Amino acid sequence: MSLHHADRDAGSDDGLDDTTTDEVDLLVAAWRQERPDLDVEPLQVLSRVSRLARHLDRARRASFAEHDLETWEFDVLTALRRAGEPYEMSPGALLRATLVTSGTMTNRIDRLAAAGLVRRRPDPEDRRGVLVSLTDAGRTRVDGAFADLLRRERELLSGLGERERRTLSDLLRTLLVPFDAGDSGAH
Numbered sequence: 215m216s217l218h219h220a221d222r223d224a225g226s227d228d229g230l231d232d233t234t235t236d237e238v239d240l241l242v243a244a245w246r247q248e249r250p251d252l253d254v255e256p257l258q259v260l261s262r263v264s265r266l267a268r269h270l271d272r273a274r275r276a277s278f279a280e281h282d283l284e285t286w287e288f289d290v291l292t293a294l295r296r297a298g299e300p301y302e303m304s305p306g307a308l309l310r311a312t313l314v315t316s317g318t319m320t321n322r323i324d325r326l327a328a329a330g331l332v333r334r335r336p337d338p339e340d341r342r343g344v345l346v347s348l349t350d351a352g353r354t355r356v357d358g359a360f361a362d363l364l365r366r367e368r369e370l371l372s373g374l375g376e377r378e379r380r381t382l383s384d385l386l387r388t389l390l391v392p393f394d395a396g397d398s399g400a401h
Contacts, residue, residue: 236262238257238258238261238262242261266370270367270370273363273366273367273370274363274366276366277363281355281359281362282355283355286322287322287331290312290319290322290323290332291331291355293311293312294308294347294356295356300347301353302335302345302346302348304344304345304346305319305320305344323346330349330351331349331351331352332346332348332349333346333347334347
């Protein structure tokens with residue numbers, strides 16, 4: 215019998231046979247041996263989420279690097295791209311979309327403008343305001359990086375069928391909603 219715990223071996227229909235193990239199974243088995251007094255069940259999920267996050271981070275960085283973008287550049291450019299035509303937002307709206315400080319956003323807009331990926335223009339509805347617009351070069355760059363990122367993310371999820379992906383997505387949403395709701399007031 216593998217290192218899977220009893221409830222997995224007791225006929226659960228998780229799509230895995232009892233010879234499938236991973237590093238988390240080894241970690242959990244070691245902790246159960248060393249600390250049988252503790253309930254290490256959270257490790258079954260959260261250690262896997264943590265490991266998956268590291269793989270996702272590597273995929274994101276590789277995708278962005280391939281398109282000559284930093285993570286922060288991608289975040290600003292995708293916020294503008296998601297805004298729809300004419301792909302522009304106020305600096306304040308960009309702040310809210312990317313959760314950074316005003317000084318940080320000003321620096322980021324300056325750097326993106328110097329690279330020709332965004333431009334500033336006066337806000338016609340607010341004499342003191344400015345709008346940040348995605349340039350054609352910025353749109354091309356972010357579209358390429360986003361398509362590449364989605365390809366890499368599909369590879370990360372390739373071991374799951376469509377129904378399993380949907381189930382996992384639903385379960386993760388259920389887990390995250392209370393945290394995200396608590397964060398919304400903090401930003």
